[in-house]
Amino acid sequence: MSTLLLLGLGLAAGVLSGLFGIGGGLVVVSALVLVGRWPILQATGTSLGALLLPVGLLGAMEYHRRGLLDIKASALIALGIFLGVWFGAKLAIGTPPATLQRLFAVFLVFMAVRMWIGAGR
16 A cells, blocks of 8 residues: 555544544554455554554543543553453464454444444434
């Protein structure tokens, strides 16, 4: 993928992350696999590399400024992510790529259906 396309992908993921709290797995991994035709493990690893420390800082600062960020909850979630991502990476690396891509698709469909059904409640 070209530099411009990767920057555009990062911008789209950033906007969606600011809007919905999503970006890495949903946007970046999907785009790298489907558009860039990257192997799922390389897409996942690259997404994790992009999500290191600075990614959410400005968005989190804006939410905090408006009183919409629970620092204690964020710290606990971050700790869970810190430990969980290591475990998830170990599982992913030992899983056949086609199986991993299918599991990811099932997860996305499940979440989409849940969001659709829950809308307006």
